[in-house]
Amino acid sequence: MSFQDDARAQDAADPLIGLRQAFRMPEGRIYLNGNSLGPLTVVASHRMTEVVETEWAVGLTAGWNAHDWMGAPFRIGRKIARLIGADPHEVLCADSTSVNIFKLASAALKVQSDRSVVLSEPGDFPSDLYVLDGVVRTLGGGRRIKLRPAEEIEAALTEEVALLVLGHVHYKTGGLRDMARLTAKAHSVGTLVLWDLSHSAGVLDVDLNGARADLAVGCGYKYLNGGPGAPAFLYVAERHQELLRSPLQGWMGHALPFAFDDAYTPAPGVGRFACGTPSILAMAALEAGVDVAGSAGGAAMQRKARGLGDLFMRVVEAGPAARELELISPRDPEQRGGHVAYRHPDSYAIVRALISRGITGDFREPDVMRFGFSPLFLSHVEVAVAAAVLGDVVSTRAYDDPTFRQRLAVT
Numbered sequence: 074m075s076f077q078d079d080a081r082a083q084d085a086a087d088p089l090i091g092l093r094q095a096f097r098m099p100e101g102r103i104y105l106n107g108n109s110l111g112p113l114t115v116v117a118s119h120r121m122t123e124v125v126e127t128e129w130a131v132g133l134t135a136g137w138n139a140h141d142w143m144g145a146p147f148r149i150g151r152k153i154a155r156l157i158g159a160d161p162h163e164v165l166c167a168d169s170t171s172v173n174i175f176k177l178a179s180a181a182l183k184v185q186s187d188r189s190v191v192l193s194e195p196g197d198f199p200s201d202l203y204v205l206d207g208v209v210r211t212l213g214g215g216r217r218i219k220l221r222p223a224e225e226i227e228a229a230l231t232e233e234v235a236l237l238v239l240g241h242v243h244y245k246t247g248g249l250r251d252m253a254r255l256t257a258k259a260h261s262v263g264t265l266v267l268w269d270l271s272h273s274a275g276v277l278d279v280d281l282n283g284a285r286a287d288l289a290v291g292c293g294y295k296y297l298n299g300g301p302g303a304p305a306f307l308y309v310a311e312r313h314q315e316l317l318r319s320p321l322q323g324w325m326g327h328a329l330p331f332a333f334d335d336a337y338t339p340a341p342g343v344g345r346f347a348c349g350t351p352s353i354l355a356m357a358a359l360e361a362g363v364d365v366a367g368s369a370g371g372a373a374m375q376r377k378a379r380g381l382g383d384l385f386m387r388v389v390e391a392g393p394a395a396r397e398l399e400l401i402s403p404r405d406p407e408q409r410g411g412h413v414a415y416r417h418p419d420s421y422a423i424v425r426a427l428i429s430r431g432i433t434g435d436f437r438e439p440d441v442m443r444f445g446f447s448p449l450f451l452s453h454v455e456v457a458v459a460a461a462v463l464g465d466v467v468s469t470r471a472y473d474d475p476t477f478r479q480r481l482a483v484t
């Protein structure tokens with residue numbers, strides 16, 4: 074069987090294939106970048122009009138009660154909880170991933186005040202590292218950051234480590250960290266762990282409570298398809314909720330925001346990690362995206378995403394560019410998230426050439442191309458075609474054109 078026949082057979086047997094209808098995918102484009110910005114859902118498109126024209130234009134302030142705007146961060150949090158193995162009252166939708174890291178890392182360091190080290194991985198998502206740097210500068214007291222490569226993290230977990238912060242799936246390589254194992258090891262020396270699920274929520278079968286996780290954050294605009302700059306989410310295990318305090322004590326995290334009291338009393342539960350008023354338009358778009366992921370479920374999404382990644386690699390490796398592309402993602406699907414990355418000295422131009430042929434992946438410094446395999450809107454045939462075109466673009470040097478080399482502002 075050719076790869077194309079094989080892919081067609083896999084599509085015929087794919088339980089998620091129908092979910093593509095839930096998205097407004099542009100005609101003629103194979104979108105392998107849902108790990109960076111997920112596509113628009115049909116429901117979000119309708120909801121934008123409805124929320125603006127009915128809930129806002131007509132309802133005005135009544136919307137806070139009539140349309141439960143106030144409940145959106147909790148309602149969407151409950152829906153995300155199902156996708157990440159959390160209990161419904163452990164997840165809140167709020168702010169950006171970066172801000173949520175600030176809130177949770179600061180809160181964790183405060184309760185671990187006899188320890189000075191925040192442990193993380195070099196080369197992890199830059200914003201995470203920048204925010205942690207800001208946290209230790211703000212809290213002071215001799216706190217510092219220690220960076221160790223993934224394979225040395227376990228050995229670096231000692232009793233001076235207050236908090237371990239890791240991406241569950243590495244944003245560049247797609248490497249999956251062993252959440253249960255690292256969390257258990259951290260707990261054995263009294264360290265708390267903050268997981269960044271930005272590249273695993275909405276694509277892998279995440280199980281926070283199964284791993285006895287402490288804290289987590291994640292992104293709304295990637296695999297959850299919430300729209301550009303969508304609100305993010307945060308998770309605080311129930312056992313920690315009453316002990317931790319947000320450093321950003323806004324009125325939405327107050328026990329009684331409409332009592333307009335001068336003194337701050339944290340809300341019970343995860344709600345204390347809210348800060349200001351939720352963005353209702355953005356929440357409406359995100360909720361539509363989360364609902365599509367919820368209808369698929371974590372296990373089915375993980376199985377399909379990994380199958381798509383395997384198919385892509387097999388077609389690339391059987392093709393004419395196999396020797397020019399260096400795989401930097403784990404080949405073992407059990408060790409991988411939803412995307413696959415290769416190195417090539419001309420990755421930037423290759424990605425631009427692919428875009429001109431209707432295939433969207435992305436480039437990451439210094440020489441990496443990434444291809445994301447969202448299980449919700451991609452078919453196996455599309456993935457096999459994309460891999461074949463990649464092989465063609467690389468082997469024929471079709472990317473070797475000045476227009477493809479010119480850098481755009483956002484890569």
Ligand SMILES: *Cc1c(COP(=O)(O)O)cnc(C)c1O
Nearest residue numbers: 169170171198240244269271292
């Ligand atoms: C995408 C991503 C972010 C995004 O942070 P924002 O605050 O939403 O810009 C943070 N961390 C990781 C690991 C990401 O992949």
